[in-house]
Amino acid sequence: MVAYAACSIFNYTVVTPAQTEGGFVVNLTTTSEPDLERFQANDTIAYFLETIERYASGKSTCKPGTEFNLGKGVIQQYGINKFKRQAMLAVNRANLMTRVWKNASRSLLDSEYFLYSQVRNMVEGDPDVFAAGNCYDYKEYKGRYLFCPFAYRTENGSINVKDLSVEYDYLGNGSDWFFEARQNAKDVAKFAYTYGTTQWRYNQTIHEATEVDFSLTVTYDDGHWTLPYFDCGGGFIWMMTYTVPFFGYDNGTFHFKGTSGIDIDLQKVDIDQCPNEPGGELNVFANSARCKTATTKCVPISGLGFRRGSYKCVCKDGFYFPDTKAQNKYFNGSTIEIKYREKVDGINYEYDNSFDCLQCAEGCETCEDSSPCVLTLNWIQRGVILAVSCVIMCCIPALIWFTVRYRDVKVLKAASPVLLRIVLLGAFLLYCPLVVSYFEASVVTCCLRFWFRAIGFSISYGALLLKTWRISVVFRVRSAQRIKISDTDLMKRLCIIVLLFGAYSTARTVAGLPRVVQGKHASGLKAFQCSSDWWDHSAAIAELLFLLWGIRLCIVVRKAPSEFNESRFISWAIYNETLLSLFLNVSMIFLQDPFPANPDLLYLVIFIHSNLTTTVTLAFLFGSKAYLVYKYSGKSSEVQHTTMMSKGGGSRNAYSKPPVNTDTNCSNANSTFDRYADKSINDGESESLLEKDIQEEFRRLYTQLETLKHRNMKIGNRHLQHKLSAMTEAAQKDDSPDETKYFTPSMNGKRVIINLDDFKESTRL
Numbered sequence: 149m150v151a152y153a154a155c156s157i158f159n160y161t162v163v164t165p166a167q168t169e170g171g172f173v174v175n176l177t178t179t180s181e182p183d184l185e186r187f188q189a190n191d192t193i194a195y196f197l198e199t200i201e202r203y204a205s206g207k208s209t210c211k212p213g214t215e216f217n218l219g220k221g222v223i224q225q226y227g228i229n230k231f232k233r234q235a236m237l238a239v240n241r242a243n244l245m246t247r248v249w250k251n252a253s254r255s256l257l258d259s260e261y262f263l264y265s266q267v268r269n270m271v272e273g274d275p276d277v278f279a280a281g282n283c284y285d286y287k288e289y290k291g292r293y294l295f296c297p298f299a300y301r302t303e304n305g306s307i308n309v310k311d312l313s314v315e316y317d318y319l320g321n322g323s324d325w326f327f328e329a330r331q332n333a334k335d336v337a338k339f340a341y342t343y344g345t346t347q348w349r350y351n352q353t354i355h356e357a358t359e360v361d362f363s364l365t366v367t368y369d370d371g372h373w374t375l376p377y378f379d380c381g382g383g384f385i386w387m388m389t390y391t392v393p394f395f396g397y398d399n400g401t402f403h404f405k406g407t408s409g410i411d412i413d414l415q416k417v418d419i420d421q422c423p424n425e426p427g428g429e430l431n432v433f434a435n436s437a438r439c440k441t442a443t444t445k446c447v448p449i450s451g452l453g454f455r456r457g458s459y460k461c462v463c464k465d466g467f468y469f470p471d472t473k474a475q476n477k478y479f480n481g482s483t484i485e486i487k488y489r490e491k492v493d494g495i496n497y498e499y500d501n502s503f504d505c506l507q508c509a510e511g512c513e514t515c516e517d518s519s520p521c522v523l524t525l526n527w528i529q530r531g532v533i534l535a536v537s538c539v540i541m542c543c544i545p546a547l548i549w550f551t552v553r554y555r556d557v558k559v560l561k562a563a564s565p566v567l568l569r570i571v572l573l574g575a576f577l578l579y580c581p582l583v584v585s586y587f588e589a590s591v592v593t594c595c596l597r598f599w600f601r602a603i604g605f606s607i608s609y610g611a612l613l614l615k616t617w618r619i620s621v622v623f624r625v626r627s628a629q630r631i632k633i634s635d636t637d638l639m640k641r642l643c644i645i646v647l648l649f650g651a652y653s654t655a656r657t658v659a660g661l662p663r664v665v666q667g668k669h670a671s672g673l674k675a676f677q678c679s680s681d682w683w684d685h686s687a688a689i690a691e692l693l694f695l696l697w698g699i700r701l702c703i704v705v706r707k708a709p710s711e712f713n714e715s716r717f718i719s720w721a722i723y724n725e726t727l728l729s730l731f732l733n734v735s736m737i738f739l740q741d742p743f744p745a746n747p748d749l750l751y752l753v754i755f756i757h758s759n760l761t762t763t764v765t766l767a768f769l770f771g772s773k774a775y776l777v778y779k780y781s782g783k784s785s786e787v788q789h790t791t792m793m794s795k796g797g798g799s800r801n802a803y804s805k806p807p808v809n810t811d812t813n814c815s816n817a818n819s820t821f822d823r824y825a826d827k828s829i830n831d832g833e834s835e836s837l838l839e840k841d842i843q844e845e846f847r848r849l850y851t852q853l854e855t856l857k858h859r860n861m862k863i864g865n866r867h868l869q870h871k872l873s874a875m876t877e878a879a880q881k882d883d884s885p886d887e888t889k890y891f892t893p894s895m896n897g898k899r900v901i902i903n904l905d906d907f908k909e910s911t912r913l
Contacts, residue, residue, distance in 0.1 A: 193436040197456035231412050232368065234277050235390040237270050239368050242394035242408035245282060247363050249405060250397035264309045267299040270410065271307050278387060278413035281312060283326060284406040286319060288396065294319065325391045326407055328372040333393035333404035340365050364395050364402045376414055386414035386454045414454040421459050422446035437481065438488045443467045443505040444479065457482030465514050467505035472517045479503045511674055523673040526748045530586050533755045537582040540763060544576045547770055559776045563714055566635050567611050571769065574608025578762045585751050594662035594678035599653050605691055606649035609725065612718050613698040614638045619715050620704045656683045667745025675745035688733045695726040721765040732757040
């Protein structure tokens with residue numbers, strides 16, 4: 149097929165266009181009224197692309213000429229940027245033709261074969277060149293009216309050559325490609341010259357004399373790109389033409405002789421309707437794709453040529469193609485363009501309800517279907533754990549009521565009810581991380597969990613350790629001076645401990661706010677949980693050091709007398725917290741590692757940790773107290789005056805007399821201290837465990853002093869030994885008929901055992 153007939157690249161008809169803001173030029177004189185109503189000025193791209201489609205599918209009904217064309221924006225995109233290399237073929241051939249017509253012999257210039265071969269070679273050298281020609285001006289070749297050697301490609305791939313001027317008068321119709329080149333060549337002085345020398349060969353070993361050579365030279369910028377147009381009646385393709393002038397030489401001057409040009413088949417050029425990439429090349433067709441940008445994005449398809457719909461709409465990240473079984477998971481641009489045009493024409497509204505991707509499950513960056521990407525938390529397990537935790541937390545107000553209701557009972561009074569309530573407050577805060585951790589991990593929940601743990605631990609175990617510290621101070625005192633450490637003094641020290649933990653938590657919140665990290669469950673699903681960093685490890689180490697100090701205090705007071713085994717229960721609680729926290733904190737470090745991540749297991753571990761430590765501590769502290777109160781309910785006087793003492797693990801009556809070998813005065817001394825102790829208690833002077841311990845210590849010292857006094861008396865009055873022995877024998881004989889049986893004399897209504905043997909010397913105080 150002949151590519152160029154009546155309407156070739158050199159048959160460019162100048163029309164009066166209407167230029168839009170987007171750079172498109174359309175001859176609106178041929179546009180029907182319905183078309184004008186359908187297409188507004190801001191949709192000129194869509195109208196032009198539809199025209200391309202219509203012309204390509206209805207070649208037999210198109211109008212010859214260049215009715216539809218594009219503006220300079222397309223020239224810059226395709227001519228200057230994309231096809232400059234092909235245009236340089238025409239520039240080089242123009243400079244060659246100028247030299248030929250200046251210096252070549254007449255025989256070469258008259259050879260049409262030579263000229264035909266040149267244009268054929270231009271088409272053969274580059275597959276993107278559709279056609280090439282050297283067209284001469286009026287009577288510039290052998291006196292002919294026009295002459296234009298022209299080569300073009302056919303559909304079967306062959307290259308044909310002919311004289312285009314036989315079929316087409318490119319002077320008479322004012323063709324833009326030829327007219328612009330001739331106008332540009334009128335001012336010869338603006339073109340550059342190339343100078344050099346030439347040495348012709350004389351014989352086998354000698355050159356001719358050197359001759360000066362110069363020629364007029366054109367560059368790429370001296371050429372002209374035509375507007376892209378549809379070659380109706382010729383090649384029936386969309387094309388662009390680039391022409392540049394070449395010159396003849398007569399009487400020492402250069403003059404315009406013709407043009408050298410190439411044609412580019414735009415059918416091989418893909419239209420990119422997708423949005424411009426930042427920093428990318430100019431694209432006048434950009435943003436004309438009909439993809440639904442909310443769920444899809446445009447991806448250009450190469451190889452479809454100069455036609456609309458050369459793209460596909462693929463799903464954005466976070467969305468998936470509705471037909472999960474489809475082989476090609478995208479929407480075809482050609483189909484979308486058709487459906488969109490049907491919507492504009494009011495024929496079909498399928499476009500509005502189709503061509504959308506579906507949103508992925510929560511947390512999925514990409515997906516193939518609606519399958520979840522994030523691990524679904526076991527809300528049933530979490531609900532059960534939370535319910536059990538709430539039940540346990542509800543027991544704390546009951547225990548507070550217990551300390552208030554029985555605050556006058558000695559078993560609670562000896563344990564300092566105020567400090568017991570402070571321990572309960574700290575225990576309540578230690579349970580709060582279970583409530584916070586029930587919800588999905590967030591920065592707020594992670595931060596609250598850290599704060600509740602730090603403050604609750606400092607309050608609860610700080611109070612227990614300070615109570616133990618008070619016992620150790622009293623137990624280790626070597627002075628007879630009374631030491632008094634009140635509950636108020638302990639609470640002041642407790643405030644310092646809480647402030648230290650609070651300051652650390654504040655620094656962590658400001659400088660190292662907890663983060664929510666994404667991990668991967670063993671099933672491959674994503675899981676989100678709170679981060680574990682060196683702030684958490686430092687807090688765990690601080691708690692461990694604090695508990696180690698408590699263990700040291702427990703060891704110090706292990707033999708100290710304590711009412712109701714209070715110090716023993718506190719020691720057990722501290723040992724339990726230290727061992728379990730050490731083990732469980734190490735376990736949680738590994739459980740909080742993002743790989744693998746299991747928030748449900750981590751929540752269960754937090755629950756176990758809280759109950760094996762906090763719950764057990766409360767059981768130690770309040771179990772025995774509740775038992776004694778229940779045991780002696782209704783027997784308030786017996787509860788008030790019954791005390792269990794512990795020293796080295798033993799227990800005895802606090803006010804029973806220790807077994808000592810002394811005389812009646814020693815017994816009187818014990819009775820005297822008993823009366824003093826009872827009087828002190830009745831007067832309200834023994835209000836705390838410290839005061840009771842001091843009273844017990846004074847009683848023991850008073851008894852020892854009386855014993856030593858009477859031992860000295862025996863050594864200094866030995867004659868009393870025989871009288872006392874006789875009195876003892878007489879008393880035994882009165883009580884028993886067996887004369888060999890000893891009896892105990894009665895003094896002041898009480899029997900005493902007198903044994904003053906084995907004392908050899910006096911003892912000085």
